[in-house]
Amino acid sequence: MSADATGPRVLKGWQAVNAALHEELERDERVVVLGEDVARAGGTYGETRRLLDRFGPGRVRDTPISEQAIVGAAVGMALVGLRPVAEILFVDFLGLASDQLVNQAAKLPAFAPGLSVPLVVKSAVGTELGLGAQHSQALEGWYAQVPGLAVAWPSTPRDLHGLLKAAIRADGPVLFLESLALLRETGPVGGPDDVVELGVADVCRPGRDLTLVTWGTMRGRSLAAAGALAEEGIEVEVIDLRTIVPWDREAVFASVERTHRCLVVTEAVREFGPGGEIAAEVGEACFDALDAPVARLGSPRVVAPHTVALDRLRVPQADAIADRARELCR
Amino acid sequence: MTPAQATRALELLLLCRRFDERACAAVADGKLEGTVLHSAIGQEAVAVGVALHRAPEDVLLSTHRGVHHCIAWGVDLAALLAECFGRVGGTAGGLAGHMHVVDPASGVLGTNGIVGAGLPLAVGAAAGLELQGSPGVGVAFFGDGAANTGAVHEAMNLAAVWRAPLVLVCEANGFAETTDTAATTGGSVAARAAGYGIPGELVDGSDVEAVFEAAGAAFARARAGEGPTVLECRTYRSGGHWVGDPQHYRDAADAARLPERDPIPRLLRRHAIDRELEVRQRVERRLNEVFADVLARPRPGSLDLPAVPG
Numbered sequence: 001m002s003a004d005a006t007g008p009r010v011l012k013g014w015q016a017v018n019a020a021l022h023e024e025l026e027r028d029e030r031v032v033v034l035g036e037d038v039a040r041a042g043g044t045y046g047e048t049r050r051l052l053d054r055f056g057p058g059r060v061r062d063t064p065i066s067e068q069a070i071v072g073a074a075v076g077m078a079l080v081g082l083r084p085v086a087e088i089l090f091v092d093f094l095g096l097a098s099d100q101l102v103n104q105a106a107k108l109p110a111f112a113p114g115l116s117v118p119l120v121v122k123s124a125v126g127t128e129l130g131l132g133a134q135h136s137q138a139l140e141g142w143y144a145q146v147p148g149l150a151v152a153w154p155s156t157p158r159d160l161h162g163l164l165k166a167a168i169r170a171d172g173p174v175l176f177l178e179s180l181a182l183l184r185e186t187g188p189v190g191g192p193d194d195v196v197e198l199g200v201a202d203v204c205r206p207g208r209d210l211t212l213v214t215w216g217t218m219r220g221r222s223l224a225a226a227g228a229l230a231e232e233g234i235e236v237e238v239i240d241l242r243t244i245v246p247w248d249r250e251a252v253f254a255s256v257e258r259t260h261r262c263l264v265v266t267e268a269v270r271e272f273g274p275g276g277e278i279a280a281e282v283g284e285a286c287f288d289a290l291d292a293p294v295a296r297l298g299s300p301r302v303v304a305p306h307t308v309a310l311d312r313l314r315v316p317q318a319d320a321i322a323d324r325a326r327e328l329c330r
Numbered sequence: 331m332t333p334a335q336a337t338r339a340l341e342l343l344l345l346c347r348r349f350d351e352r353a354c355a356a357v358a359d360g361k362l363e364g365t366v367l368h369s370a371i372g373q374e375a376v377a378v379g380v381a382l383h384r385a386p387e388d389v390l391l392s393t394h395r396g397v398h399h400c401i402a403w404g405v406d407l408a409a410l411l412a413e414c415f416g417r418v419g420g421t422a423g424g425l426a427g428h429m430h431v432v433d434p435a436s437g438v439l440g441t442n443g444i445v446g447a448g449l450p451l452a453v454g455a456a457a458g459l460e461l462q463g464s465p466g467v468g469v470a471f472f473g474d475g476a477a478n479t480g481a482v483h484e485a486m487n488l489a490a491v492w493r494a495p496l497v498l499v500c501e502a503n504g505f506a507e508t509t510d511t512a513a514t515t516g517g518s519v520a521a522r523a524a525g526y527g528i529p530g531e532l533v534d535g536s537d538v539e540a541v542f543e544a545a546g547a548a549f550a551r552a553r554a555g556e557g558p559t560v561l562e563c564r565t566y567r568s569g570g571h572w573v574g575d576p577q578h579y580r581d582a583a584d585a586a587r588l589p590e591r592d593p594i595p596r597l598l599r600r601h602a603i604d605r606e607l608e609v610r611q612r613v614e615r616r617l618n619e620v621f622a623d624v625l626a627r628p629r630p631g632s633l634d635l636p637a638v639p640g
Binding site for chain 2: 032058059061063064066067068069071072073074075076077078079080081082084099100103104107108110111112113115
């Protein structure tokens with residue numbers, strides 16, 4: 001799966017995750033992987049392939065379909081010095097284990113000075129794949145509200161690889177989200193020592209007219225919208241936050257100071273969503289620089305339908321993103 | 331139980347009981363400002379019978395009613411009391427309270443405000459110790475109320491399939507918060523273990539020696555790599571769900587049964603404790619010092635919480 005020794009690796013998203021796990025398990029014997037289907041089956045999406053053969057059943061553990069026990073066991077492992085990566089197949093299922101993540105993992109460090117709870121909960125977002133209402137939600141905003149949790153949602157093979165490594169090396173709990181569709185996309189991936197730091201945004205397209213802040217599944221279509229707008233003479237700067245908590249205020253504010261406009265694009269439901277928080281912060285910090293209200297684009301407050309075509313009506317698409325950006329630049 | 335173990339059992343029972351009684355008195359005296367406390371008077375034999383087997387590497391997950399577990403496990407008494415009463419020098423600087431006592435140095439990985447939530451942590455901790463080659467085992471206390479949570483069932487099953495070195499102790503005090511266990515629990519907790527293919531045993535939780543014997547076998551199984559054991563220790567909660575609970579739900583006769591269920595005279599009837607008076611005096615002296623010191627301490631004035639990522 002690796003490219004030739006002289007060039008950069010070009011991998012699919014799932015392979016990038018697989019490479020990161022292999023490298024981190026190799027690098028640090030405290031790293032363990034647990035979850036449904038991760039060991040013998042090699043992961044529902046292939047991300048844990050060959051880990052069991054390489055690292056054995058002590059460090060690569062299948063679990064029952066017991067989300068509370070999976071995340072709770074990961075917390076217990078972290079408390080005795082391990083660095084677990086717990087797989088919860090879809091973030092929709094994390095509700096079953098929210099107590100363990102929210103009330104245990106996130107809070108324990110506050111109960112003992114110097115105690116760290118290093119763990120990663122890795123979970124997929126299944127938008128636009130025909131999986132239905134309980135496998136299609138962008139729930140990063142729920143967890144972003146919890147003090148003590150970091151939330152990352154990379155969207156390229158390079159960032160899947162580099163950010164997962166950073167999450168595993170972090171000293172606190174990290175919710176690591178993956179867009180399921182993006183696991184099948186191909187792209188360059190860094191080497192074993194290339195770590196993408198948590199909290200650092202990727203300015204993935206420069207522009208002078210509007211700052212578009214986004215993450216996760218929305219990155220690709222935001223870039224497509226920016227490409228279309230460039231043909232009309234509107235230059236959109238696209239910033240992929242990559243990490244929602246902590247988010248890269250500095251990069252966003254600096255950009256808005258130059259562009260004077262800001263649009264936040266999320267897959268999450270717009271009302272009471274994470275985009276509102278980013279927009280409010282930009283509004284407060286950059287008020288004097290703004291030439292237009294800070295705008296949000298997100299999903300409407302509806303239950304996700306089950307077919308791909310219908311789900312595309314729910315989640316922001318490139319043309320809707322371009323329309324909103326265009327309005328703001330008028 | 332050897333004479334030395336019986337003496338140690340008495341000392342720990344008295345430390346738990348007298349700490350608890352003094353804490354309840356301090357609450358009545360207005361010393362517990364702006365927070366709550368749970369008392370375990372009557373239940374001490376479960377904590378002590380288990381803790382007598384504790385080796386330095388063993389770790390404990392406890393409950394909302396877990397101060398006596400912490401005492402038996404060896405948490406510094408002053409740090410524990412300071413945490414309960416929100417004073418400086420507590421295990422979390424007095425900021426977290428008795429439901430959030432975490433003291434890794436003594437192997438206490440947490441009391442817990444969420445009923446049943448400690449068991450999944452205990453499975454992971456036990457498996458994690460084993461993976462790292464530690465001789466330590468995990469111990470988790472839970473109540474008969476917690477026995478009906480999904481977390482407890484998920485944890486029992488995961489512990490069974492992983493053969494985790496774990497001792498699961500149901501401290502069955504007859505209540506799920508303020509509701510009689512008979513109204514909330516089908517079958518017995520010990521019998522549920524069989525459903526997961528692991529041993530379960532019903533134990534007289536007011537008899538410290540019976541708990542000690544059953545726990546000894548469970549620790550031995552865990553240390554020998556034979557997996558988890560469930561002990562259902564039937565005990566007696568003398569007080570209410572919380573200190574100050576008016577217990578409208580409870581029949582007066584039931585609330586007055588401590589003399590017949592009390593583990594301390596029961597131990598003394600069976601074992602003549604050499605230098606019993608000396609043990610009692612040592613406990614009182616230690617608690618005099620701790621209570622005088624801690625209750626005179628200031629309360630933390632700022633949210634000087636440890637920095638956490640995110």
